[in-house]
Amino acid sequence: EAGVVQSPRYKIIEKKQPVAFWCNPISGHNTLYWYLQNLGQGPELLIRYENEEAVDDSQLPKDRFSAERLKGVDSTLKIQPAELGDSAVYLCASSLGTSGYNEQFFGPGTRLTVL
């Protein structure tokens, strides 16, 4: 069975450019998460979806970040415009249910470098 798929794996852009990341969760997983991970830090939640509804986007910098999960399956995270400080690994994860007891499965991440 395929795990969480993310693309691209690496992205290098210049500041002020837009960038988008795509995630396809494990089939049947209703809950989808986007995290940001800086070097030497743990993942920080950006947004959590339950099906197509964003149930927690309190940590998403809405002035430049946006996300969507229109059909409750795959999801896209966008940054426009990107800033130098956005350089990080963007991780997508999914879980079977909405309970906090469910294991999260992570994708390989997208490593973003903003020059």
Added chain:
Amino acid sequence: RKEVEQDPGPFNVPEGATVAFNCTYSNSASQSFFWYRQDCRKEPKLLMSVYSSGNEDGRFTAQLNRASQYISLLIRDSKLSDSATYLCVVTLDTGKLIFGQGTTLQVK
């Protein structure tokens, strides 16, 4: 103060050693607790859940002390392959997950 705190290490230990990691959390509404493992430049993967009664999985033992808001992970007979970063994860009653900074273990 961070909501989930861990000593970042690194912990450098010889093969066969026993090593323990600690994690403290500040939110008393925390509901569930986990240890995840993250290899260098890889994604985090669940190592084990943590229960009040404690749980053991082979060489790994996890403990939870709700009164002190403290979680621990004990690794016995360390192997080279145990070298990784160990992330403490706490889930609030809202469903929000909070990761600690991670503790780096290097087994030599």
